[in-house]
Amino acid sequence: MVTVxxxxxxxxxxxxxxxxxxxxxxxxxxxxxxxxxxxxELARLAAELPPEHVFDRMTQTRRRPTRSWLRG
Structure with a gap:
């Protein structure tokens, strides 16, 4: 949540x-x-996150393999 x-x-x-x-x-x-x-404290921790962290986390999420068993 903090990342987004x-x-x-x-x-x-x-x-x-x-x-x-x-x-x-x-x-x-x-x-x-x-x-x-x-x-x-939440705001302090959020402020310490480098802006690149958000981009990196979003990139990692997009690269996750899809679950073939969900396609049926």
């Missing part, structure tokens, strides 16, 4: 980040609280 939605995940995190940080302040979680921390 990489740029979308990162852009959504960048859009909501200020709101999450403010919510953490209001909750008393300033300095890296737990509110939305899983999504923040």
């Amino acid at each position: 939605l990489r740029t979308r995940i990162v852009s959504v995190w960048e859009a909501v980040r200020p709101f999450v940080e403010r919510e953490r302040e209001l909750r008393g979680e300033a300095g890296g609280g737990s509110y939305m921390s899983i999504f923040e």
Whole structure:
């Protein structure tokens, strides 16, 4: 999923980040609280994926052999 939605995940995190940080302040979680921390980590991991990774994974998927038993 992260491979396909990489740029979308990162852009959504960048859009909501200020709101999450403010919510953490209001909750008393300033300095890296737990509110939305899983999504923040997902965005961090997605941002670290090199753009070539997406192309490579898609190429690998397309090269998988078809299953002849599915053709009936």
